[in-house]
Amino acid sequence: MSKNYRVLLFYKYQTIEDPDEFVTEHLEYCKSIGLKGRVLVGSEGINGTVSGTIEQTKKYMDYVHSLPGFEDVWFKEDLADNFAHKKMYVRHREEIVALNLEDDIDPHQITGQYLNPKEFHDALLDEDTIVLDTRNDYEYDLGHFKGAIRPEIRNFRELPNWVLENKDKFMEKRIVVYCTGGIRCEKFSGWMLREGFKDVGQLHGGIDTYGKDPEIKGDLWEGKMYVFDERISIPINHVNPSVVAKDYFDGKPCERYINCGNPECNEQIIASKLNEDKYLRGCSAECRRHPRNRYISENNLSTQEWEERLNAIGESLKNTHTA
Numbered sequence: 001m002s003k004n005y006r007v008l009l010f011y012k013y014q015t016i017e018d019p020d021e022f023v024t025e026h027l028e029y030c031k032s033i034g035l036k037g038r039v040l041v042g043s044e045g046i047n048g049t050v051s052g053t054i055e056q057t058k059k060y061m062d063y064v065h066s067l068p069g070f071e072d073v074w075f076k077e078d079l080a081d082n083f084a085h086k087k088m089y090v091r092h093r094e095e096i097v098a099l100n101l102e103d104d105i106d107p108h109q110i111t112g113q114y115l116n117p118k119e120f121h122d123a124l125l126d127e128d129t130i131v132l133d134t135r136n137d138y139e140y141d142l143g144h145f146k147g148a149i150r151p152e153i154r155n156f157r158e159l160p161n162w163v164l165e166n167k168d169k170f171m172e173k174r175i176v177v178y179c180t181g182g183i184r185c186e187k188f189s190g191w192m193l194r195e196g197f198k199d200v201g202q203l204h205g206g207i208d209t210y211g212k213d214p215e216i217k218g219d220l221w222e223g224k225m226y227v228f229d230e231r232i233s234i235p236i237n238h239v240n241p242s243v244v245a246k247d248y249f250d251g252k253p254c255e256r257y258i259n260c261g262n263p264e265c266n267e268q269i270i271a272s273k274l275n276e277d278k279y280l281r282g283c284s285a286e287c288r289r290h291p292r293n294r295y296i297s298e299n300n301l302s303t304q305e306w307e308e309r310l311n312a313i314g315e316s317l318k319n320t321h322t323a
């Protein structure tokens, strides 16, 4: 079966004189061709992921390549069954990936050594090299490179502090970093060099490029890669694919992401359909009995049914004790 849609992932650090004007024109163009996705624009450059038919995405790439300074933007392309986004957004942001450093990094001035998939693969096999995942913990949990360090962060902005707190573990070693499409590593690896880490490499083009390399084919990647669109995850390892993610409720292998049914929590958790039903899509007893739990309304459960389902797992709507 042929896939008629495509998802594009791209970025470029390139000075934009008037980001607001750029945003207006960019959004207008995207809408005119019916593209969907999210593009962030700053005076430092652009960062985006968009989806559309083969024809729409072809037009978009031609458009971006026609913009002065963006002639060489590298688009990572993935075929898809449908749009991977619901709407089209183009937004002005101070930083196209928020790292919030007090003293910002210009990747054109300082950045880690670029490694192609083969070189990165060699680094993964080298015992004296430390591999650091620069993504968030929930991205890591769905899939990561074998042996990579998992920083305890929920957001990229927290990474520099985490590294400083754990400096002793890897200050004197060779370090290689990686992320989804490469953009997070551009400033981050530059920041590491500025902090005094001596040997820092980055996976050029990110995990996405690594998975498509005709020779490496994603070898040494475990699980799937988390993506920030409707697809949620995509395969990377085409040599010996595996599942590393675990069900939040019973710890069994699982790759299904859901959001907690409590709209005030909304925590992203991995759970099978079976456990989603059993635990009423709630990540905690409090979320399961939350008055606005979306699972209850979507399934039209009566208060009595709700109570019975909670009783089945030893809980109650009237639960007064605090967990």
Ligand SMILES: [Zn+2]
Residues within 6 Å of the ligand: 260, 261, 262, 265, 266, 267, 282, 283, 284, 287
């Ligand atoms: Zn919750």
